[in-house]
Amino acid sequence: MTRGTPPEKIEHLQPEKRYGLTVVLTGNGKGKTSSALGMVLRACGHGMRSCIIQFMKGDLYAGEWDGIKKLGDQVELYHTGKGFCGIQGNTYPYEEHRANAQDAIDLTLEKMVSGKFDLLVLDEINNALHLKLVDLDQVLDLLNRKPPLLHMVLTGRNAHPDIIERADTVSEIREIKHAFRRDIEPQPGIDY
Amino acid sequence: MTRGTPPEKIEHLQPEKRYGLTVVLTGNGKGKTSSALGMVLRACGHGMRSCIIQFMKGDLYAGEWDGIKKLGDQVELYHTGKGFCGIQGNTYPYEEHRANAQDAIDLTLEKMVSGKFDLLVLDEINNALHLKLVDLDQVLDLLNRKPPLLHMVLTGRNAHPDIIERADTVSEIREIKHAFRRDIEPQPGIDY
Numbered sequence: 001m002t003r004g005t006p007p008e009k010i011e012h013l014q015p016e017k018r019y020g021l022t023v024v025l026t027g028n029g030k031g032k033t034s035s036a037l038g039m040v041l042r043a044c045g046h047g048m049r050s051c052i053i054q055f056m057k058g059d060l061y062a063g064e065w066d067g068i069k070k071l072g073d074q075v076e077l078y079h080t081g082k083g084f085c086g087i088q089g090n091t092y093p094y095e096e097h098r099a100n101a102q103d104a105i106d107l108t109l110e111k112m113v114s115g116k117f118d119l120l121v122l123d124e125i126n127n128a129l130h131l132k133l134v135d136l137d138q139v140l141d142l143l144n145r146k147p148p149l150l151h152m153v154l155t156g157r158n159a160h161p162d163i164i165e166r167a168d169t170v171s172e173i174r175e176i177k178h179a180f181r182r183d184i185e186p187q188p189g190i191d192y
Numbered sequence: 193m194t195r196g197t198p199p200e201k202i203e204h205l206q207p208e209k210r211y212g213l214t215v216v217l218t219g220n221g222k223g224k225t226s227s228a229l230g231m232v233l234r235a236c237g238h239g240m241r242s243c244i245i246q247f248m249k250g251d252l253y254a255g256e257w258d259g260i261k262k263l264g265d266q267v268e269l270y271h272t273g274k275g276f277c278g279i280q281g282n283t284y285p286y287e288e289h290r291a292n293a294q295d296a297i298d299l300t301l302e303k304m305v306s307g308k309f310d311l312l313v314l315d316e317i318n319n320a321l322h323l324k325l326v327d328l329d330q331v332l333d334l335l336n337r338k339p340p341l342l343h344m345v346l347t348g349r350n351a352h353p354d355i356i357e358r359a360d361t362v363s364e365i366r367e368i369k370h371a372f373r374r375d376i377e378p379q380p381g382i383d384y
Contacts, residue, residue: 011251012253019376019379021371021382022378024368029363031230031257033382036264037233039382041230041233041260042254045257046255048380059202059203061204066236067235070236070264114319153382171223178361187212190213190235190361
């Protein structure tokens with residue numbers, strides 16, 4: 001919808017060269033997964049297809065699980081994880097976290113070679129690597145095998161320097177402040 | 193969809209106290225608008241309604257315009273701006289940019305008091321304030337009049353310190369690297 005004086009014309013960018021970007025979203029602040037979800041929504045508008053593979057957020061409901069259903073068959077979302085490893089109250093053993101993250105690696109390869117997607121989101125993979133649930137060689141192998149026109153977004157804090165080196169676009173999302181610190185509980189729609 | 197060993201149960205967070213958060217996404221890196229869009233997608237999954245008011249991105253097509261249409265009547269998006277003020281090739285005079293941003297302020301107030309929305313995204317409002325298209329008093333007035341349960345997300349670089357002071361959650365998105373710097377043109381699905 002347009003308000004005020006409408007622009008004379010809407011300009012449509014058309015890059016001369018299409019390029020599949022590798023994007024890393026890291027840092028300790030709020031906005032990494034939500035930014036990746038926003039790119040999925042944006043890609044959807046362009047008629048592109050996305051696949052989101054969550055490496056670590058398995059057993060805590062998040063609004064995006066139902067949100068992406070509204071986007072229809074342009075988006076697939078897989079949650080393979082067992083929640084955040086090492087977080088208070090998360091009782092799954094390390095081996096189970098690792099087995100799930102390893103399954104997410106296999107799934108990523110499967111989806112990558114399927115040729116079905118324009119955008120692949122590897123949610124929390126940076127953190128999974130940091131916690132040794134996946135290995136650096138495995139993530140570098142994914143980047144090596146990425147088809148040239150596929151966009152790949154890797155989220156999670158503590159991104160490995162070798163992954164940052166390989167990426168095209170990297171944002172560090174720094175926490176300036178967070179409502180959690182004032183004991184405000186996570187709120188639906190914003191935090192999950 | 194679930195892969196690997198499914199979690200024994202999905203935990204649904206239910207905050208004891210609902211709270212309408214004020215979130216600021218600022219900094220020079222990629223991910224501010226896309227993060228706000230991701231929150232809209234997430235809110236949608238919770239059955240919440242969102243309104244996005246773009247203060248400055250009027251005449252350049254962005255994938256989210258069509259992406260949010262897929263979310264149906266849970267989301268409204270308004271673009272009132274005339275593109276980025278002061279950017280090369282943007283020929284609209286300052287007065288016209290300001291008139292559009294002022295219209296966006298009026299629209300924000302209208303949507304805020306309508307009681308129809310759970311989440312209001314004021315896209316690029318920080319930048320609009322920095323460029324004097326809106327005034328600090330006007331933005332503080334919006335924050336003062338925000339209903340207690342309404343989430344409000346303010347995006348754009350150069351967020352004003354007084355706005356940061358008033359917000360609950362603030363992320364600074366720092367550019368570590370960007371594909372633009374290597375003369376890779378903006379790519380659909382990721383950059384717009």
